Amino acid sequence: MEHLETKILVVVNPISGDINKEPVIQKIKGAVSKKTDLKFYKTTGREDYKTLKELQADVQPDRILVVGGDGTVKLIAECFKNNNPTIGIIPCGSSNGLATDLAIPSNVDEAIQIALGNTFQNVDSLCINNSLGLHISDLGINAELIEHYSNSTVRGHFGYALNSIPTLLNTNAPYKFHIKTEENELSTTGIMLAFANSNKFGTGAIVNPTGKIDDGKFEILVFKKLDVANIIKILLGEVQLDPNFVEVIQTTGATVTTDKPVPFQVDGEPYGSIQSVEVAIQPNTLKIAVG
Numbered sequence: 001m002e003h004l005e006t007k008i009l010v011v012v013n014p015i016s017g018d019i020n021k022e023p024v025i026q027k028i029k030g031a032v033s034k035k036t037d038l039k040f041y042k043t044t045g046r047e048d049y050k051t052l053k054e055l056q057a058d059v060q061p062d063r064i065l066v067v068g069g070d071g072t073v074k075l076i077a078e079c080f081k082n083n084n085p086t087i088g089i090i091p092c093g094s095s096n097g098l099a100t101d102l103a104i105p106s107n108v109d110e111a112i113q114i115a116l117g118n119t120f121q122n123v124d125s126l127c128i129n130n131s132l133g134l135h136i137s138d139l140g141i142n143a144e145l146i147e148h149y150s151n152s153t154v155r156g157h158f159g160y161a162l163n164s165i166p167t168l169l170n171t172n173a174p175y176k177f178h179i180k181t182e183e184n185e186l187s188t189t190g191i192m193l194a195f196a197n198s199n200k201f202g203t204g205a206i207v208n209p210t211g212k213i214d215d216g217k218f219e220i221l222v223f224k225k226l227d228v229a230n231i232i233k234i235l236l237g238e239v240q241l242d243p244n245f246v247e248v249i250q251t252t253g254a255t256v257t258t259d260k261p262v263p264f265q266v267d268g269e270p271y272g273s274i275q276s277v278e279v280a281i282q283p284n285t286l287k288i289a290v291g
Contacts, residue, residue: 007037009061011052011076013068014042016093024067024090024108031112043072052079062086063289065115069093070135074267077125077286078132088115088289095268098135101198101213102290114291123213125285126197128266129277133197134286135267136208139256139277140192140223141173143263146270176259179220181251188247192223193256195279208248216283220249220256253280 010028012021025040032038039059041052056079064080065088066073073089090111091099102121105111126133173191196219199211208219223246261273 006032006063007059007061008032008039008063008065009055009059010038010040010065010067011072012040012042013072013093016068016072017096018094019092021067021092024092024112027108027112028065028067028090031116043068043075048075049079052076056080056083063088063116065090065112067092070095070098070267071269073098074132074134074269077134081125081132081285084287086120086287086289088112088117090115093268097198098213098267101135102288104290110291115289117289117291119290120287121214121290122284123286123288124197124216124218125282126195126218127278127280127282128195129274129279131266131271133195133266133279135198136194136196137264137266137279138192138194139177139258139262139264139274140175140190142192142194143265143270146265146268172260172262175262177222178257179222179249179254180256181220181249181254183251184249188222190222190224190247192221194221194223195219195254196221197281210248214284216281217250217252218279218281220251220254222247222249254278 010025012025014021029038037059039055039061041055052075063086064076066076067090069091070093072093073087076085076087089099089102089104090108091104091106096106099111104114123134126137128137174189175191175193176187176189177193178187179185196208196211198213199208208221211219225245255276255278257276261275264271264274264277
């Protein structure tokens, strides 16, 4: 595959998914032409946004390859949102829900070829309290789990499983959610409320079967019941979601408030506990290489 006179920035999250990224880096180097201007940046968790903005001005990449999970893709989308970036994803995170929704394979060699290819899909994003969301964000029990997982030394799906039990045993759920959209207002009780721009959690759990990442709409999902065994299976992607378990509201914008602070996460990144969130769809904000 030839990429002549192309500037490519490769952003690598070295700790995502508990995967050694050095073999992936070598495969990327071997997949491009020697004439390609290839620049690598490894995230550190310290001032990554600032450094990447500086790299944008310095490198001015034609394409950005992301070696990581949903959180790393979100970081790139936020940094480069005003530059109409073309993004290629090599899914190497604990949470790869966006790649899964776009049918990007977990096989590294196949993912690299797609990431460097010339077939693209424009995707929507969500503006969530002035932050950017690409995939699924939620208030409640899954955000609690992600917060515990982020503080754990055990990564991957096993890390999720290990943190599921104490999360479910010690949760403050159920929560009272007050939802206002352009079409309706309602109050309801549940263990979790999700804003879904697609249909799967990063674990592969199907939570929004009718969701599409490019339809100019998103879904609010209110999960009603606290069934420990089934919730663990759903979070691990072992079963599809029972449609009787969730209430679905499709919209283009919403405000949600709660009676007490509720843990909140955006694309797999914990944001602490909040009592109010505003969400609006932003159509066709990113161009991602797909198979």
